[in-house]
Amino acid sequence: MTKARPEIDWEAKRRDMVARQIEARGIRDPRVLEAMRRIPRELFIPEEHRRFACDDEPVSIGFGQTASQPYMTALMAECLELQGSETVLEVGAGCGYHAAVLGALAAQVIAVEIVPELAEMASRTLREQRRDGNIRVLCGDGSRGWPPLAPYDAISVAAAAPAEPAELLEQLRDPGVLVIPVGSIWEQELRVVTKRQGRVQTRVATFCRFVPLRGPGGWP
Numbered sequence: 001m002t003k004a005r006p007e008i009d010w011e012a013k014r015r016d017m018v019a020r021q022i023e024a025r026g027i028r029d030p031r032v033l034e035a036m037r038r039i040p041r042e043l044f045i046p047e048e049h050r051r052f053a054c055d056d057e058p059v060s061i062g063f064g065q066t067a068s069q070p071y072m073t074a075l076m077a078e079c080l081e082l083q084g085s086e087t088v089l090e091v092g093a094g095c096g097y098h099a100a101v102l103g104a105l106a107a108q109v110i111a112v113e114i115v116p117e118l119a120e121m122a123s124r125t126l127r128e129q130r131r132d133g134n135i136r137v138l139c140g141d142g143s144r145g146w147p148p149l150a151p152y153d154a155i156s157v158a159a160a161a162p163a164e165p166a167e168l169l170e171q172l173r174d175p176g177v178l179v180i181p182v183g184s185i186w187e188q189e190l191r192v193v194t195k196r197q198g199r200v201q202t203r204v205a206t207f208c209r210f211v212p213l214r215g216p217g218g219w220p
């Protein structure tokens with residue numbers, strides 16, 4: 001007789017993930033914390049890696065890509081200071097988890113993904129969870145933003161660029177916030193760029209390591 005594997009209590013796992021990895025590191029925005037407790041991150045991760053869904057590191061989603069470490073998703077979301085009425089552009093949708101978090105915090109999310117299979121997977125998961133009402137996944141190169149739907153109140157880039165692509169700043173509304181990892185292929189700083197009354201200011205939120213942004217605004 002084979003023993004059935006014990007069921008994983010995902011709700012408890014997510015609560016624990018938020019408490020130990022996210023709140024403990026200083027994320028305070030209650031809307032971000034609540035979204036990450038509630039959204040079933042595990043359902044965005046392909047089955048073969050699902051058991052790692054709430055681990056404190058990036059998780060493989062196939063095609064050489066990863067879902068960001070949960071803390072990084074939380075930090076990026078908090079940096080955008082979303083109130084609920086915004087239109088957000090996400091570049092690098094991957095499995096769609098980060099888009100789901102942004103969708104819980106803003107009015108509308110446009111998530112662009114360059115790998116067709118991942119774009120398809122993200123759309124499917126978001127649809128299955130009925131989160132596709134305010135989240136649109138588009139397949140294409142977002143390294144220069146997505147001009148047809150600009151401007152955006154907030155832009156979140158989930159892949160590393162050598163510099164902030166000028167087109168992203170142009171597509172950012174005033175006031176608006178852009179969060180993007182900038183640096184070399186191996187290490188970057190997470191930059192938070194705010195545009196307000198025509199002035200652009202940049203601060204560094206943390207150091208990080210993201211997969212490279214492909215295309216003309218990233219590494220060709």
Ligand code: SAH
Nearest residue numbers: 067068092094098113114142143158213214
């Ligand atoms: N936001 C995701 C992280 C995905 S990893 C999450 O946390 O769940 C970064 C993603 O960026 C990868 O899926 C990669 O394929 C995608 N990517 C890289 N360059 C891109 C580009 N120029 N346009 C759109 N997506 C891109």
